[in-house]
Amino acid sequence: MTITENKPTKIIGTRLLRREDPPLLTGEAKFTNDLNIPGALHLSVLRSPFAHAKIKSIDVSAALKIIGVVAIYTGKDLQSAWAAPMPCAWPVTTDMKNPPHYPLASDKVNYVGDGVAAILATNETASRDALDAIDVEYEPLKAVVDLEDALSDKNIIHKDLGTNKSYTWPLLVEETPGCVEEAFKKARYKVKERYVQQRLIPMAMEPRAIAAVPQPFGGDITLYSSTQIPHILKVMSALTLGIPEQQVRVVAPSVGGGFGSKLDVYAEELLCMALARKHNTPVRWVEERSENSHATIQGRGQIQHIELAADEKGKITAVRVRIIGDMGAYLQLVTPGVPLLGAFLYAGVYDIPKAYDFSCTSVFTNLTPTDAYRGAGRPEATYAIEMAIEALAREMKIDSFELRKRNYIKKEQFPYTAFSGLTYDSGDHLLAAEKAVKMTDLAGVRAQQKKQNVPGATKLLGVGMSSYFEMCGLAPSRVLASLNYSAGGWEAATVRVLPTNKVQVITGTSPHGQGHETSWAMIASEKLGVAPEDVDVLHSDTAISALGLDTYGSRSLPVGGVAIALACDKVIEKAKLIAAHQLECAAEDLQFAGGTFSVKGSPDRALPLAAIAFGAFTAHNLPDGCEPNLEAQVSYDPPNFSWPFGTHMCVVEVDTETGAVKILKYIAVDDCGNQINPLIVEGQVHGGVVQGIAQALFEEAVYDSDGNLKTATLMEYLVPAASDLPSITTGHTVTPSPTNQLGVKGIGEAGTIGAAPTVITAIIDALSSLGVTSMAMPASPQTVWRTIQEATRGGKK
């Protein structure tokens, strides 16, 4: 071991390869189910095959006879194990209806997959066999599957609530009372559109896995879970189980994707913990793929009505939005808040007056609970406004890019106070859009389209576009409070320079594919003047990283990454005092660069951080009152949300005979401010775009009228593979965030937000000569073909 030398590092902005990749690619990485836990009992959960039914009786006697089965619990057996129902941390209104939700149902099941009994066995095979041997008598009830049907309250799911409506959340912003109505009356152009955001299954490649181990290192219990949120899970599980919080430790080993689906407190986590404590033995569980489809949250699930009013130039004068949100059978951790995350974005990137009328009514259905899924609320909002802009352009018979240009918030208007009172800190929508137009060669594509889309042609070209603004970072805490969110939006970081000048960064973010270890090391490396490989990043273990709010909502870099930069600053500040003491000069005479303090004007009077770190460790020669060691902790609550933006475009070719859509070109121009590692930014955009394309063309959780999921396996649920996707061309503009020292914004969800409307608008553009003006998602070949049939049967061709 040698003491690390300090040297100037210019590492931020470079394409450093991800340090996470070698262990993942070679299979060295340990996921929860890879942990070797001797003596663990295996949990299986018997799930309801009915969407809505009374439980008449449960006979476990035959299952108990299977060799290896240790115990079987029903919902009634475990009622006393819970100090509280499963948590919902976002009571969006004071009168929000929230039915009690326990890890196992007792009297009635409310969706296919609702837990009915928990089996513990000494091995996985016995616990699986026992599932087939339990005899449950159900009395099926009418299932509520359709959102509009749920809204009618004809069949009420949770009788005690008296309604299927969970809440109505309005956001009416008017310059003068009645001005929205007035604007629609006066409008030269109006559009009124209805869109359906289909339910999506997040399908993280690693399904959920859990191991609860009683007292391995003191305390009460350690929970290993494939989770995005070890910190939130720690407090929530402690509250639900009635265990003192300090005795719960949560560890998230390598986690294979989340997309929001692991941003939750799940029944199985609570069951493993409760049963591990009851039996004083480790209990583990791993989800099957079709179980993941049924019992892990789903995303989207909204019916959107949007109306735009515009003047003779197409300038938008008012926006009216009505949403029905599908909560599913119960409220999970942030289920009710998802539509609210989009509520402020139905005006998109456009400069609109204070004439905005939004309202969301969310309902219960007999389907798997929904919750945050990549983008959560914001892809839905962006889809609606961008599709409505296209509809308005059609109505006005002008080019939709021209219409966008007339409405974009202009560069010189930033910081821009939106109708909602939120401040958009920075942006340049026209710049990003023009770059995308150039990269797409829009003029060339239009010329080719003119040549190709002639009457009788069966391969039609179309070009699509969408501009987006994303509200992410999900902080400041005060704004979250105004939305009734139960937690804050800060993030914690500790930076510690060890005696050998190696650096430990401890973060409250909890990566599950984002490359935080690489990016956070780069930040500390550049700040402190050490090589990135000399920086270790510790995370995802509440015993090591005690404080944190985890990873979701594109928050990790603009909140957690900035917290690390601030902690580095604090370390430097302390080091400076020690350096001044040892160099016998005033602290203000020192400058710090490349890891070395030097006296301004006499560069040979210098001390590297390495010497100060060792000095802080020996504490032989510290200034009076200075504590030993070189370490600093920061909890950072940002002053504003993070506002990434961009424009995506794509060119599609639609085969009108089969309905097949081929994406020929996909251009993503995203502005996330300064980039720490462009390679990782591109990876995030690629993954996000793919999930957006997946919503546009492939994926849908299809239910029958009895509430049975018809797409529970990867054979029916069409997650696209590389061979089904276009090459994605990324471009960037750089508009640094003025609200944080790194100038960074989130990028995790941007691609998903931009992609779906881009693809759908391209398909509609391709088919416009056939009279097609709308397209449902997913635009499967059959859906596209039928839409063409209906349009051409209308006599327009």
Next chain:
Amino acid sequence: MIPAAFDYKRASSAAEAISLISQYGSDAKFLAGGHSLLPLMKLRLAQPAMLIDIGRVKDLSYIKDAGNHIAIGALTRHMDVETSKVLHEHAPLLSHAAGHVGDSQVRHRGTIGGSIAHADPASDLPATTLALGATYVVQGPKGQREIAATKFYKGFLESDLAADEMLIEIRVPKMQGAGWSFQKFNRRAQDWAIVGVAAWRRKGEAGVALVNMGSTPILATSVASAIAKGASISDAAALASNEADPQSDLNASTDYRKHLASVLVRRALEAASK
């Protein structure tokens, strides 16, 4: 993903496999590449009490030029069918179709005999061999018999194979330079076809079979006889579904499937005529 308990025997020759299956009867299943059977077992939709593993019966993996036809051992992997020089020369439609089965991993494990014996109408190779006028050789306790592909498929996942018989060879007539095309329409490259078409054409003669257009692979005889009678390709293609009886599913309704079949048969015959 844990199958129900089952027993397991490994056969080292076709004769041993047949003797084992005779012994265990209808509770037993042959295991070849496992790409159809094992997923069903993991979902517990199939629960055979005994698996007879024929995957290591060495003498059943071959591709041989047998004069008028090419003989393919039942345990030949899709990848070997796809890359075979002999097939490239004499039955390129079959090797091309084999390259469309699943993905590369599936093609390295799955076998042509397993695919045909499973008799899934949505699989590529049953329809392709049907279009090519193949003959299947099966072996039972009483010896071997030959079954024309046209007589082999009896219903959904049902074939003329008796419970104690095993498919051992596929005989594909040489294509003699006929034009050909394989059209597979699906939403993801590795999926089963929503509709597939295997077609070949020579002067005044054509063979067309359809994937996933009924409970068995379908020989589109109306199309072939229309071509033989001199009909135009598009007129012949309009008859694509005459012999078909397609299901509705998540990807395609019956009428959309029929429409797709006409489009794809037309495209296949056009390509085969070039």
